[in-house]
Amino acid sequence: MSAELKQNSSLSAEQRARLKALMRGASGGAKQQVIPPREDSAAPAPLSPAQRRLWILSSLDPANTAYNLASLFRLTGKLDEDALQAAVSAMEQRHEMLRTVFSENEEGEPRQQILPRAGKVLYTRDLRASLEEDSMSREERIRQVVLEEANVAFDLRNGPLWRISLIRVADDNALLLINVHHIAFDGWSLGVFVREFFGYYGEAKRKGGPRVTPLPVQYADYSIWNNRRIEAGLGAEQKRFWCDYLEGIPALLDLPRDRARPEQSSGAGSIRQLIMSYEKFQRLCELGRQEGATPFNVFMSLFTLLLYRYTGQTDIVLGSPVSGREVEESQALIGVLANTLPIRTQLQADSTFREVLRQARASALDAFAHADLSFDAIVEAVRPERVAGANPVF
Numbered sequence: 001m002s003a004e005l006k007q008n009s010s011l012s013a014e015q016r017a018r019l020k021a022l023m024r025g026a027s028g029g030a031k032q033q034v035i036p037p038r039e040d041s042a043a044p045a046p047l048s049p050a051q052r053r054l055w056i057l058s059s060l061d062p063a064n065t066a067y068n069l070a071s072l073f074r075l076t077g078k079l080d081e082d083a084l085q086a087a088v089s090a091m092e093q094r095h096e097m098l099r100t101v102f103s104e105n106e107e108g109e110p111r112q113q114i115l116p117r118a119g120k121v122l123y124t125r126d127l128r129a130s131l132e133e134d135s136m137s138r139e140e141r142i143r144q145v146v147l148e149e150a151n152v153a154f155d156l157r158n159g160p161l162w163r164i165s166l167i168r169v170a171d172d173n174a175l176l177l178i179n180v181h182h183i184a185f186d187g188w189s190l191g192v193f194v195r196e197f198f199g200y201y202g203e204a205k206r207k208g209g210p211r212v213t214p215l216p217v218q219y220a221d222y223s224i225w226n227n228r229r230i231e232a233g234l235g236a237e238q239k240r241f242w243c244d245y246l247e248g249i250p251a252l253l254d255l256p257r258d259r260a261r262p263e264q265s266s267g268a269g270s271i272r273q274l275i276m277s278y279e280k281f282q283r284l285c286e287l288g289r290q291e292g293a294t295p296f297n298v299f300m301s302l303f304t305l306l307l308y309r310y311t312g313q314t315d316i317v318l319g320s321p322v323s324g325r326e327v328e329e330s331q332a333l334i335g336v337l338a339n340t341l342p343i344r345t346q347l348q349a350d351s352t353f354r355e356v357l358r359q360a361r362a363s364a365l366d367a368f369a370h371a372d373l374s375f376d377a378i379v380e381a382v383r384p385e386r387v388a389g390a391n392p393v394f
Contacts (some may be wrong), residue, residue, distance in 0.1 A: 002041050007081075035225045035329045037218045045220035046227050049374035050336045054183040055102060055110050055156065063153050070150040071190055075174045081166065083204035084176075085122055088164060088202040090210040091193070092118045095334045096218040101159040112220060118160040124150070125167045131285035138321045143170060146177060154181040161185075166326065186338040188323050193334060214376035219335035229372075238373040239381040246317070246342060246378075246393065251385035254311050263388040291354060297361040304345045305356060314347040319362075319394040321370070322371050341367045341373040 038045065047055060054067060092098045099118040104110050125145055131138050148164040161184040176195065184191075200210035288298040304316050324330075324337040330364040345360050373381075379392045386392055
């Protein structure tokens, strides 16, 4: 660690202290805080800031499936559907979030309510016979079914908030689609889910029933704890930081376009993938190491420069997701803890790439050190100029 910190001698003392804290977190250390279990586990719990935003979006458009998080896995060999159901039951027993629904109280305030059971979650689609008879190709038919299952809308008021689709394509070959609404799930949750679910499935196949170990705290405990921190004034210092950090940002990144920007974003679009050789990736990583920067810093700097070339704008703010799981008890939870941070880079026309990289690294360290404030709270504090159809801040 000391050698890496020496590489960062250009950072201020405060930034070096933040880097030390971040490096401790990256090596497995977590903030020494404790999430206490709630006093009444049967009482409705408040929504976290991230859940509140997703609740509002879902209330405006209940049929929207843009916030479905679907992951596809291939299962080969002899399939045990009873063991799959046992794994489903074990997961809902261990994680309250998988049997949670949402409603509003008499004051119109949204609340999460934990149910005894999630309801029907496992669905089977058997395509073995139809794949031989269908007029479309095998791959097209499978893709069609996968998309159908991935785009099933979730009812946040009645649940369940997750769905597992077993798609049988041969006697010894099946696809398993795990689909969860974002209000109950994030990217980190997927790792927790996959590790535990397939572990329970293996136990059920071997022993007839998985052993479920209770979690010390649940997502509702985290939500109550986090809301109390905010009410106690956690956000005051952070709001001051973000107001200073984002002061004077442009209202819009004016990318060249071949049609008018819509007043309301539809989410329709496409993904472009660029493949980089391993050798080039290694050279970029080495350049980062010379500057004490991570691959994230390097590629963020490259993307910032690309946007500069397209727009000519020198003040560019990018959005980056962060896990939000610095507290140890949160790392085993299924739920939405992820946050989005704006990271600002202000370019000079004659800047070298190394200078851009140094600034991007320092700016990211500042942003990550103030990651406790939700993105919605950042927007509310900064009150940026809003443009119809465009994301605020970044």
